[in-house]
Amino acid sequence: MSTPTAVVAMGGHAFMQPGQRGTYAESTQNARRICAELMQLVERGYNLVLTHGNGPQVGDLLEQVERSRERVPAQPLDALVAQTEGSLGYLLQRALLNELRARSLRRYVVTVVTQVIVDAEDPAFATPTKPVGPAMTQAVAEQRAAQWGWEIGQDGQRGWRRVVPxxxxxxxxxxxxxxxxxLAGHLVIAAGGGGVPCVKEPESGDYVxxxxxxxxxxxxxxxxxxxGADLLVILTAVDGVYLDFGGPNERRLGAVTMAECRRYIDAGHFPKGSMGPKVEAIYGFLERGGRRGLITDAEHLREALEGQAGTHFVGRI
Known part of the structure; x- marks a missing residue:
């Protein structure tokens, strides 16, 4: 039998625990901690592709851009996403190599700065909604919108922020x-921050x-x-997917079929700003022929892989 492949997606906040500032030392320590957990998949015989978020880190870079704009040429957001792919990939790559060495496993690790094609006609470009960068007062946000052509919006109690598609x-x-x-057995870190968004120029065919x-x-x-992954794992801040999360009837889902998942999605159980995209991602993977999906946190990964924790999604039954 061929060696199965697992894709594991972790959030950018995995590099920064509650109460931390996100220093380099903290990020290094947290990367080592989560990579130690990921070794369970390697030891179970999986080929591993690791993806990660970059929300806090690219936000810090955007703030650096704003604070130094008068002295250093500003970089566009897609370039900053690529920078975080490299810097966070380096932390994970080093941590994975050290974990492999500690277990006498002879595998290589590679970080891929990943470009992702998006549709230039995607409706998201007409209505930017994703907050990025530091929060500010409405007056400052409006000034920067006028000066730099930003789209801006209010981000709850945090204040006003730039919004992008x-x-x-x-x-x-x-x-x-x-x-x-x-497939060659190497551990691959890819698609950091969702990947660098690119479109193709209609006339030249160039990636932009x-x-x-x-x-x-x-x-x-x-x-x-x-x-061709057999398993898609999404690591998040909670140990599984819940119905009525935080409410009086809170209930963690154990095993979920595609039909059940669709009903829960249609009923609005999974908010767009939190669990919604994660469940949608798993559902889409299964719909395209994937075999198994899992949502849990890093601390419960071992139990989840043994079927004793997490929320498991299975293909067409």
Missing amino acids: SPRPVKVIQRHMIREAA GIEAVIDKDLTSSVLATDV
Whole structure:
């Protein structure tokens, strides 16, 4: 039998625990901690493709851009996404290599700066909604909108922020090399921050970066299909998917079929800003032929892989 492949998606907040500032030392320690948990998949015989978010980190870079704009040339958002793919990929790559070495496992680790095609006609470009960068007062936000052409919006109690489009991923450009590296037994880190969003110029066919943010779970779902993954794991801040989360009838879902998942989605159980994209990502993967999906947190990964924790999604039954 061929070696199965698992795609694991983790959030950018995995690098920063509650109460931390996100220093380099903290991020290094947290990367090592989560990579130690991921070794369970390697030891179970999976080829591993790891994706990650970058929300806090790209927000910090955007703030640095704003504070130094008068002295250092500003970089566009797509370039900053690529920077976080490299910097966070480096932390994970180093941590994975050290965990492999500690277990005397001879595997290589590679980080791929990943470009993702989006549709230039995606409705998200007409109505930007994804907050990025630091919060500010309404007056400052309006000044920057007038000066730099920003779209702005209020982000709850945090204040006003720049908002950018969040188009759906269409195709991962580096999908073939990611698949081949994984099938060769290497651990691959890819699609950081959802990948660098690109469109194709109609006349030249050139790939052009665009200032947007792609949901990393949706990109992970597309990538899992592209690499022929058997398992898509989404690691989040809670141990599974809940109905009536935080309410009097809160209940964790154990095993969920596609039909049940569809009913829960249609009933509005999963908010768009939190669990919604994660469940949608798993559902899309299964709908395109994937075999199994899992949502849990890193602390319960071992129990979840043994069927004793997490929320499991299975294909057509």
